[in-house]
Amino acid sequence: MRRYDEPIAVRSGEVAGEPAPVEFVWRRRLWRVLGVETRWRETGQWWVPGGGSRGSAEGSGDDLLAEAEVYRVLASAGRSSLPGVYELAHPLSGDAWFLRAVVD
Numbered sequence: 719m720r721r722y723d724e725p726i727a728v729r730s731g732e733v734a735g736e737p738a739p740v741e742f743v744w745r746r747r748l749w750r751v752l753g754v755e756t757r758w759r760e761t762g763q764w765w766v767p768g769g770g771s772r773g774s775a776e777g778s779g780d781d782l783l784a785e786a787e788v789y790r791v792l793a794s795a796g797r798s799s800l801p802g803v804y805e806l807a808h809p810l811s812g813d814a815w816f817l818r819a820v821v822d
Contacts, residue, residue: 720820728806728815739789739806744817749793752801757789759810785810788818 724744731740738754762784786809794801803821808814 719822722817722819724817726806726815726817728808733791739791739815742793742804742806742815742817747795749795749804751791751793753792755790755792755803757787760786760788762786790821 727743728739729741730737732738733740733751733754736754738757739751741748741750743749786807788808789806791804791806792801793804805818805821807816807818
């Protein structure tokens with residue numbers, strides 16, 4: 719797994735009847751979500767000042783229990799690209815999204 723924690727633009731919708739990201743732009747490339755493998759919620763890293771990294775439940779330092787929703791998705795950048803597994807994180811206290819990791 720490679721860790722990135724980079725901001726991304728996400729368009730949400732439904733995947734298999736559930737609310738989820740349907741596409742995202744990362745490094746000026748559009749990725750379409752083919753499926754959601756799993757999703758979960760995380761609290762901030764209370765032992766790290768500021769709550770940890772942005773994609774891991776962004777905290778302001780005051781809110782040590784800030785939560786983020788994380789989606790592990792299968793996505794592809796087009797017909798000619800092989801699909802890969804990506805972790806997209808969304809702090810519940812804001813509108814930002816982050817590409818947290820690419821799973822090898």
